[in-house]
Amino acid sequence: MKLSDFPPSPTDEYHCQIDLNLYNSPSCQGLATQAAQGRPLRILEQQGLAYHVQLCEDDYLAWLPVTEGKNLKPSENKYCAPIWSREAIAEKIPEIIAFTHHAMAQPHHYLWGGTIAPHYDCSGLIQAAFAASGIWLPRDSYQQEAFSQKVPWDNLLPGDLIFFQETTRVTHVALYLGDNQYIHSSGIEKGRNGIGIDSLSPDSGPVGSKYYPYLLCAGRIMTSWPG
Structure with missing residues (x-):
């Protein structure tokens, strides 16, 4: 056409x-x-x-x-971006985390570019988890890093994003769960070819230990795109 x-x-x-x-x-x-x-x-x-x-x-x-x-x-009705406060987003964090756990429980594999269940890439999982609660984030991990408000490591809260940088910009993102753990979708080279949970520790297992050297920063979602 x-x-x-x-x-x-x-x-x-x-x-x-x-x-x-x-x-x-x-x-x-x-x-x-x-x-x-x-x-x-x-x-x-x-x-x-x-x-x-x-x-x-x-x-x-x-x-x-x-x-x-x-x-x-x-489309008969023009898209209108939702308006979210940080307080409203904080109330949604439990269901955002629950989304990622549900995604992990389904048969799946890592898919570069994936944003639709059951197959996700790292930033696709994060975007989908927030979008399921009506909160929109940018698509790629480096964009999500720029969009989030940086928080110190000693002030992490469940629902914060964890960013990793292997090249000249952020290359991977995970969702912080609390208790020093995060959930993420990782590929085959350094990951498990799907969604799993790792720790913020250099000796957190075969996957987490590969990502730990690239740990960069953490960010908090304060509003919905475009902010």
């Missing part, structure tokens, strides 16, 4: 009628993220066999194959 053939939208937004994979280039080869059924997006342009789209809740840019255009429907 050509962009010019799309049914007009009164809001200039469309929503996904099914779960969709979005990619990091117009060739649609590498998975960048996923858009669950119902998520709103904007179509920015068409390049070859892909649409350049922007997800409304987190402003994430990605590419959608034109063959998936049939699965988009005009």
Whole structure:
């Protein structure tokens, strides 16, 4: 479907009628993220066999194959970002943590770009856990680090985010559970190919000990995107 053939939208937004994979280039080869059924997006342009789209809740840019255009429907109501206070977010932390435990209990594996159950990458799990409670975070771990309010290690609270940096920017994120433990989705190279719990300790086991040298900082979510 050509962009010019799309049914007009009164809001200039469309929503996904099914779960969709979005990619990091117009060739649609590498998975960048996923858009669950119902998520709103904007179509920015068409390049070859892909649409350049922007997800409304987190402003994430990605590419959608034109063959998936049939699965988009005009949105009658324009997306409006929710407003959250830190106090309201704090009340949601138990259910956010419960989401990650439930995800861990399901048969799953690590999926780069995964944000839809049962398969997640690290930041996809964190985003999905908060989004399930109506709180939107940026998509990638380095964006989540920039969005959060930094907290000292001796002031960590359950629901805070733990960030790791292996290269020039943050490369991994986890959710702090309390009692020096965190839950995260990790890949095959350093992780367990899925979701598990580790400790903030250099000798916390085969997975946690690999991540510990890259421990960078902790952050607290104070509001919902865009803040």
